[in-house]
Amino acid sequence: MEEEFCLKAVVSTQSTGDCKKPLNNRRKVKPTKLRSSISPGTVLILLAGVHRGKRVVCLKQLPSGLLLVTGPYKINGVPLRRVDQAYVIATSTKVELPALPDSLTDSLFKRKAKPTKNEK
Numbered sequence: 001m002e003e004e005f006c007l008k009a010v011v012s013t014q015s016t017g018d019c020k021k022p023l024n025n026r027r028k029v030k031p032t033k034l035r036s037s038i039s040p041g042t043v044l045i046l047l048a049g050v051h052r053g054k055r056v057v058c059l060k061q062l063p064s065g066l067l068l069v070t071g072p073y074k075i076n077g078v079p080l081r082r083v084d085q086a087y088v089i090a091t092s093t094k095v096e097l098p099a100l101p102d103s104l105t106d107s108l109f110k111r112k113a114k115p116t117k118n119e120k
Contacts, residue, residue, distance in 0.1 A: 031063075031065060032061075032065025032085075034061050034085070035085050035090065037090035038058055038067065038085060038088070038090045039058070039094075040058055040059060040060050040097055040100075041057065041058065041094045041095045041096060041097045042057070042058045042090055042091070042093070042094055042095075043055055043056070043057055043058075043090075043091045043093040043094070043095060044056050044057070044058050044067075044069060044083075044088040044089065044090055044091065045088065045089040045091065046069075046078075046083065046087065046088060047087045047088060047089060048087045049083075049087070051071075051077075051078045051081070054071065054076055054077075054078055055076070055091070056069040056070060056071055056076075056078050056081075056083075056088075057069065057070055057071075057072070057095050057097070058088075059080075059097065059100060059104065060100060060104070062082060062104075062105060062106050063105065063106060064082075064106045065084075066082040066083060066084055066085075066106075067082070067083050067084070067085055067088065068080065068081075068082060068104060069081055069082075069083050069088075080104070080108075082106070082109055
């Protein structure tokens with residue numbers, strides 16, 4: 001009996017109804033909701049990473065759901081970074097922001113592909 005079951009599982013290419021089939025995933029991908037206390041211009045405190053404990057300014061929410069934050073770099077050394085809102089504390093302090101360029105997206109943070117051994 002065991003041999004027959006193993007043989008069916010390996011050889012069978014058609015679904016006969018007696019094999020287990022994975023369940024369908026019906027979840028829809030939804031955009032991440034921004035916490036009500038966070039908005040562009042809000043001063044945040046970072047909770048994790050190299051810059052933990054530093055205050056940063058939230059610039060905007062990226063399409064991936066992450067927050068785009070900066071120190072600014074000249075003031076406290078925090079560059080443009082993407083941070084999940086779970087790793088920040090929002091303060092009640094707000095800062096006026098100028099209009100941001102449209103080039104600030106997730107693609108700005110994409111790593112360049114390393115050349116393979118054949119390519120130079």
